[in-house]
Amino acid sequence: MLFENIKKLVKYGLETGLIEENDVIYTTNRLLELFEEADYEEPQEEYSDVELEPVLQELLDEARARGILKEDSVVYRDLFDTKIMGCLAPRPSEFQKKFWALYEEDPRKATDYFYKFSQDTDYIRRYRICKDMRWKVDSEYGSMDITINLSKPEKDPKAIAAAKLAKASGYPKCLLCKENEGYMGRVNHPARQNHRIVPVTIQGGAWGFQYSPYVYYNEHCIVFNGEHIPMKIDRTAFAKLFDFIKLFPHYFIGSNADLPIVGGSILSHDHFQGGNYEFAMARAAIEEQITIPGYEDVEAGILHWPLSVIRIRHKDSGRLVELADYILGKWRAYTDEEAFIYAETNGEPHNTITPIARQKDGVYELDLTLRNNITTEEHPFGVYHPHADLHHIKKENIGLIEVMGLAVLPARLKDEMENLASAILTGKEIRADEELAKHADWVEEFLPRHPELNKENIHSILQQEIGQVFVKVLEDAGVFKCDPAGREAFRRFTAGL
Secondary structure: OHHHHHHHHHHHHHHHOOOOHHHHHHHHHHHHHHOOOOOOOOOOOOOOOOOHHHHHHHHHHHHHHOOOOOOOOHHHHHHHHHHHHHOOOOOHHHHHHHHHHHHHHOHHHHHHHHHHHHHHOOOOOHHHHOOOEEEEEEEOOEEEEEEEOOOOOOOOHHHHHHHHHOOOOOOOOOOOOHHHOOOOOEOOEOOOOOOOOEEEEEOOEEEEEEEOOOOOOOOOEEEEEOOOOOOOOOHHHHHHHHHHHHHOOOOEEEOOEOOOOOEOOOOOOOEEEEEOOOOHHHHOOEEEEEOOOOOOOOEEEEEOOOOOEEEEEEOOHHHHHHHHHHHHHHHHOOOEHHHOEOOEEOOEEOEEEEEEEEEEOOEEEEEEEEEEOOOOOOOOOOOOOOOHHHOOOOOOOOOHHHHOOEEEEOOHHHHHHHHHHHHHHHOOOHHHOOOOHHHHHHHHHHHHHOOOOOOOOHHHHHHHHHHHHHHHHHHHHOOOOOOHHHHHHHHHHHHOO
16 A cells, blocks of 8 residues: 555645656655655556545554554654655745745735645644634624634653653754754654745844644744744834734734733744734724824724723834833833732732734734733732633633634533533533533523523533633733723723823
């Protein structure tokens, strides 16, 4: 079967445009080398519309049978199938040449090509991404996006053990470094032979533009500093966002905050996230207009959103950079004891901003989400973080993606919701179930609202109720609450601008 699958994979490369006819023999020989096979007899059968996943699965089985694959587990299989796909991926210079040629025609053509390329090379694993559960939930703030992430495979015990024993490596320094392009990977670091990066200039510096392999939303991209330096929200960060928007005006781009708890998972490497998607936050309306002295020409207002957001708009991005820097400076130093907002405690700073930039109808727009990471004995994970009563659904940090209205929920919820549905329908005692007991209070709270519940609609009801929990999660993360006292506190801050 090896020869048949090699021919199929080469045909797949031709069909997707990863290789051309003149590359067929070369690519075939590279694949033979991977399998330590010096002989080849081309199969007579012709193939078309080749589906990638089954071909890769059979090639991985062949590698295992030949003793080339060390362990038959997801980590080792992922390392090897990425190596296989690296044989079909063009050199970075060839890829970049095509990208920029398309960019000259239309930036959308360039990103369309890059996004498809990232899927065709299996850097974005389509057959895993499609397993993610996704739905929408209406709320008073708009239609929220909910996803349960099922595309990240769990490591097996052998791989975990091997990772612990693996020699410590500082190369690449992290998952965002440019040195990942073409990297072979190891048990504690994914392979990236099929990974390509578009070099871009941001504020005069060398940056990289790539897609996320996990695609939480359409064309989910990452823009990262060419140097491994920590994230920092400052005037330059706002300018960097607009540099990217000017390159790709059909995309939005934003940054996680630069403090723990309210920041992202990788604070050690300066980066942003963007994409071609309209979140509920982007559709949210201005709830209350505000005028900022010295910036009367800039449209500004408090957003109708569960987190505390100031939206500013202007045709000149430079004016937005200036105003954003001014607001950031005011917020970093802001304390309102009545609203339990402290700029710092014991020398530790708490206030920062999660910014999101976009262009709409020729006008630049910047959403400034006010964040605070203070903790207390009652809320050790953060006062402006999902509170303990919501941890049964969402305990993780609220980063950029959640701020915009997309819940990224843990994979455990898929099985838990299946089991919970069964327990509700059969009248099982939920508190007595070790796995489900954490959901008991929630179930008792929402069941009275659904006298219509039955086996046909229970999953839909659970999804809707999960969505309402997410709204509460975002409300917990808001430093100024969406109630009269919270809005009055918000006005106190904006009045001082």
